[in-house]
Amino acid sequence: MRLVILGGGESGVGTAILGKKKGYEVFVSDFGKIKGNYKEILLINGISWEEEKHTEELILNAAVVMKSPGIPDKSPIVKKLKERGIPVISEIEFAAPFTKATIIGITGSNGKTTTTMLTHHLLKSAGLNVGLGGNIGKSFAWQIADNKYDSYVLELSSFQLDGIIDFKPHIAIITNISPDHLDRYEYKYENYIDSKFRITMNQTEDDYLIYDADDEAICNWFKTHTTKAKLIPFSLTKIFSEGAYIKNNKMEIKISQEEFTMDTEHIALEGKHNMKNAMAATSVAKLMQIRKATIRESLSNFQGVEHRLEKVLKIQNVQYINDSKATNVNATFFALDSMNTPTVWIVGGVDKGNDYNELMSLVREKVKAIICLGVDNKKIIDVFGNVVDMMIEVDNMNDAVRMAQRLTEKGDSVLLSPACASFDLFENYEDRGNQFKQAVKNL
Incomplete structure (x- = not known):
């Protein structure tokens, strides 16, 4: 062969x-x-x-x-x-038949890396022999060739799911869906949504699909499609007899007659979107029979993901935040939503068909200046040019950070959250984030 x-x-x-x-x-x-x-x-x-x-x-x-x-x-x-x-x-389709391990597959437009890392952290802390792969870490196929893990937590992109035929995870998570990579889907949002839902297409009654019940695209999909998997929803606003939700500042999870609760203030991750990531990961931990005390401890000591709302340094009482992993508008929405100080926002890169108007109310409320860091910034300037007091274009990270420092006062924040891919000026989002951190350290 x-x-x-x-x-x-x-x-x-x-x-x-x-x-x-x-x-x-x-x-x-x-x-x-x-x-x-x-x-x-x-x-x-x-x-x-x-x-x-x-x-x-x-x-x-x-x-x-x-x-x-x-x-x-x-x-x-x-x-x-x-x-x-x-x-x-795709790699996951080729590799999966060669392992009998339990597979947990996680997809979504945003939050999938944090949810994958947190799920892995919860299972590993409980002593499970668990591998981490897919879009992050070592290749899934390579791990199957080398190691004998009993379970795998895989971060799955829509591109990997496009290349599956028989692949099925025992537990699937869809964190959320918002327009992204539309250039690869004939600029049709519905094609991209269908691609994400391929994660559940081979699941049976013995499998589970954990999903964001607040997400419009996901809820609309369920109106016209079905899956055989058992459904476990999570929400910030709704309450379920089976699922995960927030009530009175407590995260509550009910799965097959078992209940788990934890005060949200003890969860290490901050921000509403991270409560969703925590609910999704904790639902997996409950399905995998992890002890409640272990789950609580792991949720309170999780370190978060590099390049995702990562606090770099505070200089002259200005907080610099690296959110280079925000490569689409929805991710940047979460970032701006979590800011509670006047913000200088560094944005731009390779646009994948972005609609920046979704950010308008947050920009009006929180952003004092915009620094465009890209080869072509026309779209950003057209949308926000009249909304902020100061709009500056730069073509390298050092200039972006130095300019940001000049525009801030004590108590402000500088946020790198590009809402775009990085390939015009950087190798990838990690390179972009690392250059930002280095430039901040050089101030």
Whole structure:
């Protein structure tokens, strides 16, 4: 069986190692450059590869193709594979049949990384032998090749879910849905929503779907679709006989006749959106039979996620906050909503079809100045130009941070929450966040 892998990054190399171990003839093809450490691993494992090209005669003879999530369906090589009826799948689809572990799959437009990390923290703190993978950490396929975890917590993007056929998590979470990556979905929001719900398409009556019952797109989907999975909703405003909710500043969770309560003030994460992430993760912990005392302790000591509303430093009584992971408008909405001081907002990057008007009321209320950090800032300037007193364009992080410092007074905050992808000026959102932190430290 010939397994061809498109993309020589973490998921590609991980799949190659698992494929080789399971007896496939493996070939890795990357249209860009493959990092040195990954090349070494491929060589050590006797796996053939190519970079900076896709050689058709070495690819179109595959029995199955694993495509990295970053490669769009409209790329020429993927179109040719599909025309020939060769299955093009994602890493999770390829890897899942090779493990008997319990799989917890988490998707959503925002909050999925925090929810994934928190779920993993809850299960690991309880002594479970649990792996962390998907969009974060080590490749899922690689972990299956190397390790013997009893369960996995996977952060799943819509692109990974697009490439599944039979994959099903025992427990699925949809944190929320808001317009994102619409450039990959023919600019049709409904296509993107359907893509997220693929997480539950193979679930049975023995599986669970945990979801945000306050989310308009999710609730609308349920009006015209069904899933076989048992439903566990969570909400900030509604109360359920089965599900999770907040009542009188207490988080309450009721699942199969069991109850769990905890004062929200003891939960380490702050902000309304993080209460939702905590409800989702705690619902998993309850389904996995984790003791209440362990859950309480883990919720109170969780450290949060880097580049997500991360407090960097306070300088001259001005708080600098790194929210570089906010790559869409909805994520930035949560960030601005959690600000309770006058804010200088650093925004911009590669726009994925954003509607900034959703932020208008928050910008009017909280933002004193906007610093546009992108190659093309026209859209942001058009929307907010008349709303804030000061609007400045810069093209590098050092200028952005220095300018922000000039515009602040004691008691203000500086928030990097770009609402955009980072690929115009930075390698990725981590690079953008790290440059911000370094620039703040250099002040």
